[in-house]
Amino acid sequence: MFIEWDSPLSDEERQVRETIHRFAEEVMRPVGQRLDKLADPADVIAPGSELWDVFRRHDDLGLDEISASPDLTPLQQARMRCIISEEQGWGDAGLSISFGVHGFPRMAATLTGREDLIERFSGEGQVGCWCATEPDHGSDFIMQGDRVGEWAKAPNVIARKEGDEFVINGQKSAWVSNGTIATATSLFCAVDMGDGELGVGSFLVPLDVPGVTKGKPLDKIGQRALNQGEIFFDGVRIPESYMIVPPEVMGIGMDVVLSNANSGMGSTFSGLARAALELAIDYAKDRVQGGAPIIEHQSVKARLFDMYRRVEAATALSRRAIVSLALNGPRLELAVASKTFATQTAFDVASAALQIFGGNGLTREYPIEKILRDARASMIEDGCNEVLSIVAADKL
Ligand SMILES: Cc1cc2nc3c(=O)[nH]c(=O)nc-3n(C[C@H](O)[C@H](O)[C@H](O)COP(=O)(O)OP(=O)(O)OC[C@H]3O[C@@H](n4cnc5c(N)ncnc54)[C@H](O)[C@@H]3O)c2cc1C
Known part of the structure; x- marks a missing residue:
């Protein structure tokens, strides 16, 4: 459907x-x-x-x-x-x-x-990633916005300007998606422009250059097809022209990136919620208990309808966030509303779907337990939902 x-x-x-x-x-x-x-x-x-x-x-x-x-x-x-x-x-x-x-x-x-x-x-065969969070800066990274200075006081990665190059040192978190397979990254990190003052900027960095090493792939419960792992920078040199957002405008840059990332998450996870709903409807039509397919039992019907209206609402909101971003520019509060609502919906709908599958829902023979694990990860991914909500509330 x-x-x-x-x-x-x-x-x-x-x-x-x-x-x-x-x-x-x-x-x-x-x-x-x-x-x-x-x-x-x-x-x-x-x-x-x-x-x-x-x-x-x-x-x-x-x-x-x-x-x-x-x-x-x-x-x-x-x-x-x-x-x-x-x-x-x-x-x-x-x-x-x-x-x-x-x-x-x-x-x-x-x-x-x-x-x-x-x-x-943009070359063929490249694998990209986004290096933002650090071992000491998960939610801190999201919390920045107007608080850019806080993160930069004790960063795990610093890019220092030396002549017409930047030299990058430090470690990004084990959560970098595509981290151990990426050949290039969009890097957000602390920047010392040569005067000892720290700000935060954004760079494009090739990862197939001397000084870059990777951690081992992270083992986790959800989204296991998604490779994740640390990236270490040891004196990695890049031309100064690879800085694409300097510290002075990084506050605006963050709004643009977070609005894009969060609205994308909303859309992706409203799709996941729809998948869980569909699987539950199909299963409820097939599974016979109490003399009838379980879809004919009132409580199952009511549960399916509740799942359906959540999926409709999450889909509508996520579409609105993406269309508004394209037509009106970033509105972080709308993008975060979409991400937090859709990921919570994905988790709730997947959990309700598992209930409809009964015991079968708990087994790895059926697809629903994986969908529930994938949905669970999304409530932390790209920022914990509660932290994103605090940041977005500042915009109201
Ligand atoms: C599947 C997945 C994919 C990811 N992909 C990437 C990626 O591609 N690139 C990247 O850089 N990172 C990525 N991340 C990292 C992700 O952004 C962080 O996990 C997230 O920001 C939370 O940080 P943390 O895990 O360090 O938790 P912490 O920041 O340690 O938070 C732990 C708990 O404390 C709460 N908390 C923390 N600070 C506050 C506060 N100020 N106020 C209230 N509560 C607070 C949080 O809500 C949470 O419940 C990914 C994560 C996941 C799960």
Whole structure:
């Protein structure tokens, strides 16, 4: 089932939705389930892993180019973005996030409009990531905004200006998505412009250069297809031109990035919530207890309807956040409302779905326990929901 738009999809939108839905159903979901079952997260990224084929097939679809096509109006681009992330979230949340951060360095380079950066950070075979959080700065990183100075007082990573280069030292957290496989990153870190004063800036950094090492892949309960791990910088030198957001404007830069990331999360996890609802409806039609398919029992019906209205609401809000971002620019409070509401909905709906599956829901034979684990991670991912809410409340 799809949650339909208020205004009908164009032929092109319908075609894109069908293509991605097929990719999500035939590739992302089964591969995500198999990668989830691998006991060692190192096997997810081993040379013969299915992950690499999925990445290649994803890149072949050219989804970033489709949603950013200059032939589309901003509204049409926003609708495409929703269609793509909802379907990918429906297929597999971990792979969706992996694809999303993979595009970060390329997207950041494109936003600068600089050909040298676009060429350096858009090459074929590259894997991107977003290095923001640090061992001592998880929520602190999100908490910055107007409080930029706090984080920079005791950072774990510093970029120091030396002549016409920056030299980067330190360690990013084990939570960096695609961390151990990335070849390039969009790096947010403390900056010393050469005067000893610390601010926070953003850089594009190749990760296939001397001085970069990686930790081991993180083992976690949800989104196990998503590789995560530390990145260490030991005297890594980059040209000064790779700084794309200097400390003076980083406050605005953070709003833009967090608004994009949070609205994307809202869309992805409203897709996951829809997947859980669909699986529960199908199961309830099949499973016979008390002389009838369980969907005919009133309490099951009521539970399914409650799940449905939550999915409708999360989808509507997440679409509104993405469309508003495209038409009106960043509104962090709306993006955070979308992220926190959709991820909470995803978790609640997945949990209700598991209840409908009964005992079967608890087994790894059925897909719902994995969806619940994937949804649980999303309430911490990109910022704990409660911390994001505190930051966004400042905007009201
Ligand atoms: C699946 C996943 C993907 C991720 N991907 C990336 C990525 O690509 N790049 C990246 O850089 N990071 C990534 N992260 C890291 C993520 O952003 C952090 O995990 C998140 O910001 C929380 O930080 P923390 O884990 O250090 O928790 P902490 O900050 O230690 O928080 C622990 C608890 O304390 C509470 N708390 C902390 N500070 C406050 C406060 N000031 N007020 C009230 N409560 C507070 C929190 O709500 C939480 O309950 C990812 C995380 C996950 C789970």
